[in-house]
Each structure stands twice: as structure tokens, then as C-alpha cells.
Amino acid sequence: MAYQAAAIQGDKLRKGPWLEEEDQQLVTSVKLFGDRKWDSIATASGLNRTGKSCRLRWLNYLRPNIKRGQISDEEEQIIIQLHELWGNKWANIARRLPGRTDNEIKNYWRTHLRKKLQSQEGNFHCKVNIAKQDFFYQEGDTSSWNCNMKDYNSIENKVGTTESSLDQCYEPSSFTYLNSPYETRLYDWMSELSGDQSEMKIHRDCGGFDSCFSYQKWNSEDGDTIILDSLGSLWDMN
């Protein structure tokens, strides 16, 4: 591997926390070579680090416009809502929060939000993980889902593989995955966007079932189904 080759040259490969001096070296090198070609940067900079390590340090700490400090309430809400939508797609979520890194959001989720949500989900002891997203449903739900279904594949096995059956299952009317406070909030939020709750369903054709919803009547003028691929326009700050 080229990364290893770069690291092997000279002394032993350095790992662990970065020194200020290393940071400065890296910043200088990125200014010189750009923030691509990390292997070359690692070699040229004289840092005894892998390109991968340099890239990570740059993205998570050194690049301009990094926002440090407490995640605001507003940011927290966005994280929660986007996590409801996309699951653990930290990089996607981070793109909607300028200055925040995927690593930071991931850590924040694990240390703050997951716990918080779990305590609020107390009476939702069963959950279905659809394409890595956690959807909770109440005990006694009239739907026939079993508690130990863990992923999309098992769901697919359960309901069969036809698209129509899947679509049907994910419609709120037939599968009440919007029961918890957060699902409710998400639902409200989606409703605001779509203006028509009854038409919301997860769309199956968006790169593996996990990245978008579709809304009929999003644009009531033509009545077509509009696919919100990752809701890109909502938070695009660029």
C-alpha cells in the first residue's frame, strides 16, 4: 500500500495525537499541494504519518471554517431529524451543518443524543432497523412485525420482495413507525414540507432504499412524485 510506503520511509510511523508542530507542517503542505493527494502530502510534508491520518487531521481539525464548541439546540434538532431520515449517514448529516465534521456529529450522537432518545423511547421497546435507521414501534402494535427483525433484509424476507408490498408496508397507514416523539416531530416536519401527510412513503429506488423519501403532491401543480434525494436543498449553505 502506498500509504504504508510513505509511512515506512525514515523513522517509524507516528500514530496518536498530533503535535502543534505537525499541524503546522500539515497546514503548510496543504497550502502547497491542495487538499487532495494525501499520500503525496504525507510524503512531501516529511510528517511520519499516513496520508489517511493527514487527511483525517485536516478534515476534522485543521481545515478552515471548522466550528468548535457546543452543538447548539438548533443543530441538535437538525441532527435528530436528519438521523431519523438517513440513519448513521454522518457525512451526509455533516454536510447540512456547516463547520461541523462527521466525526463530531457521530460522537455527539453517541454520547448525548442516543442516550437521550433511548430514555425518551422507554415505552418503545421494539425497534425495526430499516437500512440502518432505527424505527421504533409500540408493543401491541397491530402490525405483524416481530421484535427481532434487525435489518432491511429480514424485513424483505418477512414481507416478500415485491416493490409494491414494501411500499405498502412503509406507508404510515399500514405501519406505524411514527409513534415516538421524535418520529412525530419528523412527521410534522415532513408534513410541513409536503403539505400532505397521507402521501408520504419511503421510496425504494434511491440508491439502496435508505436515502430518500418521496412525496406525491409535493408540487400539486403537476402531481408528480418528487424525490427528495437527501433533502439536499434544505440546508445547503453553499
Added chain:
DNA sequence: AATTACTCCAACCGCTATTAC
């Protein structure tokens, strides 16, 4: 004051996707 338990976060690891040749 010393020890243990817990929290948080930076950094690493392994894997997949994309790009270059």
C-alpha cells in the same frame, strides 16, 4: 487523598467506492 467508574472525543481501523492508469 486514593481509587474506581464514567464520559467524551481524537484518532485509528477496516471496508467500500471512486479515480487513475
Added chain:
DNA sequence: AGTAATAGCGGTTGGAGTAAT
């Protein structure tokens, strides 16, 4: 078209700091 190199992503870990006992 096939292969290797590189970039990117998400999960996990280790250690520093803090709280609890």
C-alpha cells in the same frame, strides 16, 4: 476492461479528564 491507488465513510478504541465513592 482490469487492476492498483486513493479517497471517503462508519464503527471502534484508547486515553485524558471528571465525577463518584
